Amino acid sequence: MQGLMMDMPLLITDLIRHADRHHGSVEIVSKTVEGPNPDGSGAIHRYTYREAHTRARRLAKALKALGIGMSERVATLAWNGFRHFEIYYAVAGSGAVIHTINPRLFPDQIVYMANHAEDKLVFFDLTFAPLIEKLAPQLKTVKGYVAMTDRAHMPKIGVPNLLCYEELLAAQDDAFDWPSFDERTAACLCYTSGTTGNPKGALYAHRSTILHAYAAALPDALNLSARDVMLPVVPMFHVNAWGLPYSCALTGTKLVFPGQHFDGKSLHELFEAEGVTLSAGVPTVWLGLLNYMKEQKLRFSALRAVVIGGSACPPAMIRSFQEEYGVQVLHAWGMTEMSPLGTVSTLKAKHLKMDKEARYAVQNKQGRVIFGVDTKIVGQDGRELPRDGKAFGDLHVRGPWVIESYYKGEGGDPLKDGWFPTGDVATIDPDGYVQITDRSKDVIKSGGEWISSIDLENIAVAHPAIAEAAVIGVKHPKWDERPIVVAVKKAGQEVTRDELLKYFEGRVAKWWLPDDVVFVKELPHTATGKLSKLNLRQQLKDYKLPAA
Ligand code: ADP
Secondary structure (H helix, E strand, C coil): CCCCCCCCCCCCHHHHHHHHHHHCCCEEEEEEEEEECCCCCEEEEEEEHHHHHHHHHHHHHHHHHCCCCCCCEEEEECCECHHHHHHHHHHHHCCCEEEECCCCCCHHHHHHHHHHHCCCEEEECHHHHHHHHHHHHHCCCCCEEEECCCHHHCCCCCCCCEEEHHHHHHCCCCCCCCCCCCCCCEEEEEECCCCCCCCCEEEEEHHHHHHHHHHHHCCCCCCCCCCCEEEECCCCCCHHHHCHHHHHHHHCCEEEECECCCCHHHHHHHHHHHCCCEEEECHHHHHHHHHHHHHHCCCCCCCCEEEECCCCCCHHHHHHHHHHHCCEEEEEEECHHHCCEEEEECCCHHHHCCCHHHHHHHHHCCEEECCCCEEEEECCCCCECCCCCCCCEEEEEECCCCCCCCHHHCCCCCCECCEEEEEEEEEECCCCCEEEEEECCCCEEECCEEECHHHHHHHHHHCCCEEEEEEEEEEECCCEEEEEEEEEECCCCCCCHHHHHHHHECCECHHHCCCEEEECCCCCECCCCCECHHHHHHHCCCCCCCCC
């Protein structure tokens, strides 16, 4: 016997419809790329969910007029801003697929992805006009380019069929009913950054996006509410800004979009001006903000929590936010193939009675799964390992917003017995907290055992003179690999190689102690702001371990 409840498809347009009807006057504030600063940034645009919904409907009509059909791909090269938000809803809401392109990738990769996705239209922020002009001749399927601006700011570039966003909208009214279709219809396409091989596409459905949006909003996940003001620093071109444009509409959270400037000064000013209570981004962004705050002796007046993920959040950063600024850190883990949220580290009741250090030990982990995601760790023989917080193995996941297959079947079947192998190495403790010890390709294999590069990096950056550190394995004749630290000193701070090596003593097992330290001016990062160990290994290819 089946249940007798309505079978309504879970569609992305329901989010914006809900936000309009129930949070219609809640603001969406954007720092735009047009005027009035000399560098072309800085003007603040302000409107409401109701107006966003009206304009998204007009854009949906414009897309139809341009001949965009069901499931056709529409690309964006854009910062976090109100027009990008409208495109999110208009494209997916029409039944087409929004393909968000990371503009920080190499031009060759962008060309590959746009051709692979067979994008029909490309929407772009003015910042990217020169890039578009350069790439256009190679984009084989694109029928038109839409500059996300008004007539007065239109760029003078030579691309075929250059259109003006505001003119497209002006030509339409908002008398439009969102279509209804199967909730499993594709909605958004995000490519993994493809550090090895070509990028692969993760294709989210309406259903997976809505379920993810629900789960992300939960109190022990990102804890969003109609009393909050969220500033997503994580770009809308990186896994849909971790789903925040959806979750915030679901909860009626005010949104503040930072545009193109993520430096400490720009962020702090916007946090204060808009009363931001919540934010989300990768550790490197917070490093910049915290340094600036310290230099300028500034405070946050409304910020209550920051979500930090994308790479391991150093414990020193969690302490700094919580003890010096009274801001709670939500350490989160996920990946493009998971829409992206998997776990968030929030405490359980029993932890509240524990001392501060025990609570930090919990927060330093990547956290517990949010309902919907299932995890397990497996050993090299493929057998499941115990959830004892000690055994570490390959982390496998499954759930309704976890990938089943890459776009166009690329790379064959990615699943193993119905689970997705994440490529991360982790422990899971009896309370379900996952701790990522490494990416499997970064783990250091020494004498048949594994050394966690993340653990060693966390220790290095806890040293007061170290700004950023990467730990990599270097070939060793006897032990296979040995860890070395590649570190960047804080401006005006000094520490010697031997002092830093000594700092590790007593903090890890003896055989985990790094063999050497190399100081560098800066470390290479990927297009998503993570340490690029691939590039680092290339840079250090002639490096030799000191003789024992
Ligand atoms: P990319 O940045 O390469 O496009 P993703 O954003 O999907 O890809 O990266 C996902 C990976 O980032 C995870 O598999 C994991 O290795 C790493 N990661 C994400 N969050 C964390 C975290 N909190 N701690 C450690 N590693 C993390």
